[in-house]
Amino acid sequence: MQTVTEVKALRAMVRGWRGKGESVGLVPTMGNLHEGHYSLLKQARVHCDRVVASVFVNPTQFGPGEDFERYPRTLAQDQAGLAEHGCDLVFAPSVETMYPFGLYDTVHVTVPRLTKSLEGAHRPGHFDGMSTVVCKLFNIVQPDVAVFGQKDFQQLRVIERFVRDLGLPVVVLSAPIVREADGLAMSSRNQYLSTEQRRIAPQIQRTLEGMREQLTQGKTPAQVSAWAVDRLEKAGFDPDYAVVRRSEDLAEPAPDERSGRVALIAARLGDTRLIDNLLLD
Ligand code: PAF
Numbered sequence: 603m604q605t606v607t608e609v610k611a612l613r614a615m616v617r618g619w620r621g622k623g624e625s626v627g628l629v630p631t632m633g634n635l636h637e638g639h640y641s642l643l644k645q646a647r648v649h650c651d652r653v654v655a656s657v658f659v660n661p662t663q664f665g666p667g668e669d670f671e672r673y674p675r676t677l678a679q680d681q682a683g684l685a686e687h688g689c690d691l692v693f694a695p696s697v698e699t700m701y702p703f704g705l706y707d708t709v710h711v712t713v714p715r716l717t718k719s720l721e722g723a724h725r726p727g728h729f730d731g732m733s734t735v736v737c738k739l740f741n742i743v744q745p746d747v748a749v750f751g752q753k754d755f756q757q758l759r760v761i762e763r764f765v766r767d768l769g770l771p772v773v774v775l776s777a778p779i780v781r782e783a784d785g786l787a788m789s790s791r792n793q794y795l796s797t798e799q800r801r802i803a804p805q806i807q808r809t810l811e812g813m814r815e816q817l818t819q820g821k822t823p824a825q826v827s828a829w830a831v832d833r834l835e836k837a838g839f840d841p842d843y844a845v846v847r848r849s850e851d852l853a854e855p856a857p858d859e860r861s862g863r864v865a866l867i868a869a870r871l872g873d874t875r876l877i878d879n880l881l882l883d
Pocket residue numbers: 630631632658660663732735736754757
């Protein structure tokens with residue numbers, strides 16, 4: 603497994619594979635990899651002859667006061683893990699390579715309506731930065747397939763949307779959330795948690811399961827949301843949202859809608875913001 607930092611070197615490798623008729627999968631990451639990321643790699647391997655993983659902490663998807671500076675950067679450890687999990691090539695570009703015209707004078711990819719709610723409402727600009735860098739990565743690598751985790755559920759829908767709208771020739775696949783033994787969704791941000799916060803954190807998944815249970819008992823999405831916010835607050839969280847949405851477009855479901863729904867939570871424990879979701883129907 604090789605690591606390249608320049609677009610030219612990456613393209614030369616990909617061109618070589620294409621010349622032999624091999625298909626290419628891409629797993630975009632911000633590094634600090636865990637089993638959740640490796641499950642994406644595994645899925646890419648099933649569909650493609652070659653797999654590229656990108657490792658890039660993208661500054662434009664972090665807002666002011668967010669954790670860009672302290673986001674864990676562990677390239678050597680990531681390279682070892684990727685080699686072990688069958689990655690063919692790591693693309694670890696610099697900020698200058700990804701943003702040749704600087705961070706503020708770059709072309710942006712903006713997905714309208716879908717990015718206005720939930721994460722978009724609580725992290726203004728996040729989805730523009732994310733969509734822009736993923737679109738750049740698609741153009742640089744030109745993969746046949748790209749794999750993303752369902753934990754970032756809205757991110758997945760946003761990517762699917764701009765791929766379709768811009769007619770990009772890549773198949774977007776998703777992989778299920780990978781959880782710790784106690785139910786906490788794996789995330790690079792879990793390591794920010796203190797011992798006490800780590801003990802409380804699995805309550806997010808329990809609350810999602812409770813939301814499913816409440817809906818089964820005939821409660822409305824609004825009642826379920828109020829119940830979940832209260833439960834999270836009592837457990838020690840500061841919730842940004844706990845809602846039931848249509849999984850297809852994240853719109854509010856009609857009160858009598860009983861299929862294709864997802865429960866989504868974003869909540870803070872101290873300085874750490876955690877997100878999770880559960881497909882309901
Ligand atoms: O999900 C992530 O880790 C990031 O948002 C992504 C897709 C790698 C873009 O920077």
